[in-house]
Amino acid sequence: MCGFIFTNKPVDDVQRVNRYIQLRGPDHTSEIHRGSYTFIHNLLSITGAFTPQPTMSDDQAVFCLFNGEIYNFQEFGEFENDALCLIPLYQAHGPAFTRHLDGEFAIVLVDFSANCLVVSTDVFATKPLWMAIEGRRVGLASYASALLELGFAHPEKLPANTTWVFALEELSLQERFTVFDFDPRHQEKTGCDDWTAAFQKAIRKRAVRNVREKIFIGLSSGYDSGSIACELSVQQVPFKAYTLMGRENPKVLAERHARIRPHAEMELLPDDPAVRNATHGFLMAHVESFYYRIYSGSSNYNEFNLDLRDDHGATSLGMVAVAARRDGRKIYLSGQGADEIFADYGFNGHKIYPHSNFGGRFPEDLAAIFPWPSFYDSSMLSYLAKEEYVAGAYGLEARYPFLDPAVVQEFLWLSSDLKNKWYKSVLHHYLVSHDFPMGVNQKFGF
Template sequence: NKHSNYDQKHPPRSLPCRSQTSKDTLFDSPPVTTASPLPSPSSHSLPSSFPFSSSLLLSLSLIVFFVRFGDGCSFLITNKLLPSQGTQEFDRINFYLQKRGPDLTNRIFHRNFTFVHNLLSMTGAGFTPQPFVSEDGSVVALFNGEIYNFRDFGDFHSDGECLIPLYKKFKRNFVRHLYGEYSVVLFDFKKQIVVYSPDIFGIKPLWVATGGGYLGISSFESALKRAGHTKLEEADPNTIITRRILPPYEVLSRQTLHEFDTRQYKTSYDDWRQAFLEAVRIRIRDAKYRVLVPLSSGHDSGVIALAMKEIRKPFTTMTIVGREDPVILDERFKILKDYSISQVVDFGSDRGDPVITRETKYVNTYVEPYECDLYTSTGCRRDYPGTTTKGRVIDKHYVMLEDGAALGLAAIARQAKQNGTLVILSGCGGDEIMTDYGIGGVEVTRSLVHRFADFVTRNPGSSCLKGVWPKNLTKIFPWTNFFRGTQRAYLRKEEHVAGSFGLEARYPFLDEKVVQEYLWLAPELKNSAYKAPLSAWFQEAGFPYKDKKVGFRLYEKGGVLTFFDSLFSGWTKSTSVF
């Protein structure tokens, strides 16, 4: 029971934290950081001269708030000897990690392992340093992300404090009681094991290295490589791994974190809508400052803004001008004006534009790289996490640094950071769960040229559903993009780019209850319209929307395409940001 009460009398202690600037400085009360208030734009509407041809509109569903959930962070755990903190070599290892947690770097040596934790304070009310250590020193835990139900387990100051008490009560199954977006690592030195798990969809990155007689675990691949680790692998989503902490570090068990019910029987959108409202509400539960929701004319960001309006939570919209519908946007701004402040951000349209040049340089210099193979949907085979990819046909090779949406996200993140933003509420995952990037049997993320080539070569493309839900899900669930494929690739873009600015992302479309309610909808309802629950909500609320998929595109002046194809472009170079 993820919401059971747990009487915790002895919360785990944290070891003294060390200053990032001085490894010998110990302190009990870490410094306090605060964020500047958001500026007040002059207008809720689009400018009178809407710059279609000269600018690009990228709308990002961002929500900014300060909470008492776990602070944003990154970590590195290794039994290799690390350089001293403050040295150039240590800074090189910690380079990308530290940007994800710029407020405090805490490093301890315990039982032959070095634990490095970088923290981003989300509350402005002091730090909760990690790792967490049991009273007898036998159990050590770290995590990255947010645990939304931590208050159900006791009177804890921070969500991470519930991890060790839960482990003592539920053993290896403790992760199954967590509700949130996280990656968790827990060492039990008495049993000589480590238990680690990303959340259901693997939102927060987690890497493991077991080569050369050493064990390393980190938020980022680069830290392990730069520390000299080999035999690296990314932790599978929705999987709890228990591994020995002695060579050869064999896996003792693999457990499924969460099982979805694939029955399709509900004939109303009401339960899905309530689940989505609650998913948004819990992610802004302790908000102390105005929320930011950059806005498009499409579905995902639109329904987030609509949910914020119904929750009656003040927020700010941010929009980059480009291929969106200016009439729809202007109408949305007017409908939301009693609850939101609207900002329009110019991104430029030429590859030589100073903003694009700046963000290209930034992404290539300061953002953790990521790339992976994306496979075809041949046979719409069930693709559980951990399933071998041997024999699979590679459809595309995704390289995050070549994804133009990463540039748009960097521009938004830069402006958001200047506004005092710390958290992004992203629409990522909505396409993978609701349509698998298809409409009416057509994979919309492939250009007409790609579709013709697919027909000639009999390539089924990367989408299994293609926007059409079958009567029986058991034969295809989970499809490739549900847990892996584009789901993982685009989550890494969100996490790596936003994290490089010290921002944290939240994903209401990947809330387990929201996903389950969508799966439970009868196929007739899901097939009745594009993203049917959202379309029905818009129509009922009189909220304007564009009834098709429009992702981020980067144009040169005069309409010449650079990184992207035309309207239905290939997603190796075209990805919607939210």
């Protein structure tokens, strides 16, 4: 969970411009200048060797800022850190190097020798990236506040699954392409085995390989966190589960705690109003304002007037984050994306939440609705911001196994009958096949 700023505007007060972003990377802050360009990076060191950024090519012609994790970096050579693979990969493949990456990332790469600026989000834009271009002035940053402080009038949050290539000096767009191409046209698989294998691999790459820091989850009695907890236990990964007591199924929780006990620590957090108020106050002081962009594609419903900081779920996550940071745990496995991808916040045509688009009834012709609003946008964009902004304020890294492209693609390939067989069909099948406690058709969590 790093954060960065790149601009060719003068940066007169780094502390002010970097105020919110610095919290994302508490281990080290670097400020590098190259001509009129400023690179600022805040490091949260999670994987491999301690590596301040920007990274640079040997001839110092190419600079790279990176936030996130590249899970397949060792496929590209012997690198001490995932950030170190990016420039060599660019030198081998050009701007299309982003299509070779398996990870959660935001990247800004500058090739001064080729007058080239490469900007990329990952498949779901899990790591926030904002941009502003005004004439010959450019700003890119993890949060909009930095660009506003620099004097840019209208920073825009960059959308998911996109790489942009600009001419550096002219700031003219040269090329734009997707990072990953989903296939929504084939729905032929009639079993969940391939999805389960993809999910197991998604957990392994986020919780087993190249993991130096301790892992935690927020455990409810719902499907999403239950599946993550179960698979962590299957793979015998040490972790801690924090449960915020509220609207949960106590019987399911007790049974889950008994099941994961050999591999996990557990803590029940009371939903104390004083603690909740204090946590909300922290978020108001340390998280910049971000208004949700949640809407339904099948009604006039929207939540455009809700500030992330006032979301009950954001405060709940903050309460878990306080406990995790107290315990020295830095890697948070989030269940974000399961509602958006596997259920559309509904089941069998019934909207569990009003921002559902089609009530969770997947059509035979999936391509006709793909991508539905919350696949990339709406609640996906908004709740990813919640996870990133809140975890970032506490210097924690969020990872998203349900948004692994292979996990999502395997779900898309399932027949519509299998998608619609149960609420969150793949998670239902996974939990039942592992005999893991669950409340059937119950939606829980914060």
